[in-house]
Amino acid sequence: xxSLEIKNLNQxxxxxxxxxxxxxxxxxxxxKDKEFVCILGSSGCGKTTLLRLIAGLDEAxxxxxxxxxxxxxxxxxxxxxxxxxxxxxxxxxVIDNIAFGLEMKGLGKEERYRVAERYLDLVNLxxxxxxxxxxxxxxxxxxxxxxxxxxxxxxxxxxxEPFGALxxxxxxxxxxxxxxxxxxxxxxxxxxxxxxxxxxxxxxRIIVITPRPGRICRVFDVGLSRPRxxxxxxxxxxxxxxxxxxxxxxxIQ
Amino acid sequence: xxxxxxxxxxxxxxxxxIVLAIVVWEVIAAGIVRNAFILPSPVDVAYAFQExxxxxxxxxxxxxxxxxxxxxxxxxLIVGIPxxxxxxxSRRCDAFLDPVVELLRPIPPLAWIPFAIIWFGLTAYxxxxxxxxxxVFPVIINTYSGFRSVPRIFxxxxxxxGCTSNVRQIRYIAFPSALPSVASGIRIACGVGWMCLVAxxxxxxxxxxxxxxxxxxxxxxRMDCVVVYMILLGLTGLAFDMAFRHYVEKRFLKWRTGEVx
Numbered sequence: 001x002x003s004l005e006i007k008n009l010n011q012x013x014x015x016x017x018x019x020x021x022x023x024x025x026x027x028x029x030x031x032k033d034k035e036f037v038c039i040l041g042s043s044g045c046g047k048t049t050l051l052r053l054i055a056g057l058d059e060a061x062x063x064x065x066x067x068x069x070x071x072x073x074x075x076x077x078x079x080x081x082x083x084x085x086x087x088x089x090x091x092x093x094v095i096d097n098i099a100f101g102l103e104m105k106g107l108g109k110e111e112r113y114r115v116a117e118r119y120l121d122l123v124n125l126x127x128x129x130x131x132x133x134x135x136x137x138x139x140x141x142x143x144x145x146x147x148x149x150x151x152x153x154x155x156x157x158x159x160x161e162p163f164g165a166l167x168x169x170x171x172x173x174x175x176x177x178x179x180x181x182x183x184x185x186x187x188x189x190x191x192x193x194x195x196x197x198x199x200x201x202x203x204x205r206i207i208v209i210t211p212r213p214g215r216i217c218r219v220f221d222v223g224l225s226r227p228r229x230x231x232x233x234x235x236x237x238x239x240x241x242x243x244x245x246x247x248x249x250x251x252i253q
Numbered sequence: 254x255x256x257x258x259x260x261x262x263x264x265x266x267x268x269x270x271i272v273l274a275i276v277v278w279e280v281i282a283a284g285i286v287r288n289a290f291i292l293p294s295p296v297d298v299a300y301a302f303q304e305x306x307x308x309x310x311x312x313x314x315x316x317x318x319x320x321x322x323x324x325x326x327x328x329x330l331i332v333g334i335p336x337x338x339x340x341x342x343s344r345r346c347d348a349f350l351d352p353v354v355e356l357l358r359p360i361p362p363l364a365w366i367p368f369a370i371i372w373f374g375l376t377a378y379x380x381x382x383x384x385x386x387x388x389v390f391p392v393i394i395n396t397y398s399g400f401r402s403v404p405r406i407f408x409x410x411x412x413x414x415g416c417t418s419n420v421r422q423i424r425y426i427a428f429p430s431a432l433p434s435v436a437s438g439i440r441i442a443c444g445v446g447w448m449c450l451v452a453x454x455x456x457x458x459x460x461x462x463x464x465x466x467x468x469x470x471x472x473x474x475r476m477d478c479v480v481v482y483m484i485l486l487g488l489t490g491l492a493f494d495m496a497f498r499h500y501v502e503k504r505f506l507k508w509r510t511g512e513v514x
Contacts, residue, residue, distance in 0.1 A: 057409055075412050087410040091429040091508045101414035104421070132508040152415065 003156050003188035004031040004054065009063035011049060012213075022213035023049050027063070029207065029216065031156075036182060036189045038203035040196065040242075046214025047192045048084075051160050054190065055081050068155045080149035080187075082162040086141050088133040094144055095120065095129045101152040119147035122181060139170040146178065150185060159191040163198070172230075175201055179226065196246070200238050201228055208242070210250045217250035293477035298484070301477035310461065311485075317462040318450060318489075320377050325384025325446050325453075333389045333442070334435065337396025341431070342423060347397075354393060362387035362449050366456060375458045383453035388446035395438025399431025433509060436501050443497060447490045463489070 009027040012020045023046040031037050041047045052058045054065055056075040065072050067079060088097050095116050096103075102112035120126055123143040133141055142162050149157060163171045175198060182189060193199050199206045206220040220242055224234055275295050282294035289297050305311055336354075339346040365386045373379035403426065411426045428435075454464030463486050470478035502509075 055413060057412065075415075075417055077415060079413070081410075081413040083406060083410060085406050087406045089407060089410070089426070089429070091432070100411075100416075100425075104411075104415035104425075134508065149413070 003033045005066040025213035034186045038191045038199035040199045041209035045209045045211035078155040080154035082159045084161040098148045157187045157189045297477040298480045302481045313461040321380040324381025328385040329388035333392030337393045341397040341400025380453040380458045384446040384449045387449040388442035391441040399434025403427045403430045
């Protein structure tokens with residue numbers, strides 16, 4: 001069964017001069033259960049808009065978004081999201097950040113801490129349980145953000161360039177950890193990035209979007225077995241194919 | 254080690270300045286002015302303090318002033334925080350309430366004294382009302398601006414975790430995020446309210462009170478006692494401010510240490 005189905009999605013904004021700016025043009029997409037999909041595109045191509053629509057943070061003007069067999073309107077507990085910027089609540093300790101969703105669900109303190117501690121352990125941050133986000137490094141903050149989004153056990157995990165602000169080494173490490181978590185929890189993941197390397201390393205499928213108007217230009221099956229080696233010949237070949245296609249067919253005007 | 258040595262050095266520097274100020278005051282008062290009515294010397298003030306302490310009226314003065322101040326500040330918080338939240342959270346409420354707030358705000362608190370007397374009589378509540386008028390606007394404005402500047406990302410992160418109703422978003426996200434701004438509004442309100450105290454007690458709402466006694470001794474031409482009350486008012490205000498900062502920052506704003514301002 002498909003976790004996510006997007007049908008004929010159109011989205012446009014009106015500009016100050018009254019003209020329409022088409023941001024997403026007839027997007028059709030199907031993401032299988034437990035699949036890891038990367039949406040690849042340059043900035044301004046509408047990929048964040050697409051993700052916000054799936055998240056239910058904005059409302060689609062045309063078309064439908066079906067998650068786990070159910071058409072969504074507004075926020076849906078089946079969807080978790082990791083944001084690009086630091087989105088941890090600075091006034092809450094790490095454990096209280098992770099437990100936030102459970103607290104909203106009405107779980108008692110003991111029970112939600114028990115669940116949150118399990119997730120904290122998953123990213124090896126147990127010793128930072130009672131620290132505030134300002135005391136953590138960027139990589140640690142995003143780790144916490146990832147498990148915070150998982151606590152409500154969503155069907156679909158959306159990630160909006162979550163590692164974009166990190167340095168290259170931390171980034172590689174977090175990508176690896178993310179795959180470990182994904183193997184363990186088996187969520188469907190839609191991951192936005194503008195890095196070909198990141199997309200090839202992480203995903204089962206890469207969806208390339210071109211800007212103005214945002215359109216799906218090409219879909220690649222990565223087809224490499226995991227764990228993937230960035231320095232291997234096969235990895236380099238896939239990367240080259242993707243890069244070639246982007247520069248030939250999906251170039252930015 | 255070096256750091257603490259410097260800190261102690263700096264503290265003594267401050268003490269030295271205070272001692273110097275008192276010496277200069279003494280020299281001017283006792284050496285040049287030589288008139289305890291125009292400028293009582295520190296020695297006169299010290300004797301006056303002893304005399305007042307022996308009459309036993311200082312404690313009731315304190316208590317009455319704290320009651321007036323407490324009424325005013327409590328009302329300012331009860332009215333100001335919800336108003337600030339409403340205006341900061343909802344554009345519609347802001348558009349509705351802002352003109353009224355902006356029209357009332359420039360009226361000096363002391364201009365409300367006649368109505369304070371008519372509405373509340375010569376009671377602690379009318380002194381409290383004047384203090385309330387002084388204290389409520391800093392609370393409204395700072396709560397408002399704290400709520401206005403809640404980062405959108407926190408609200409959206411909350412929505413994704415099931416924090417969807419307005420009440421919950423205010424309670425779990427906007428309020429904690431705005432708390433530093435609310436706290437500094439309360440601090441400013443304390444300062445303004447305390448400044449209004451002397452005038453609020455001027456029209457005889459009570460037999461005691463720091464401001465009330467200050468006026469009483471002025472009428473008795475005991476300027477040395479007036480200075481004692483001036484110093485007590487200043488020190489109490491300072492103590493409030495320090496206690497507030499210490500308590501609130503340790504208790505509620507711990508997370509901000511390490512945040513980039």
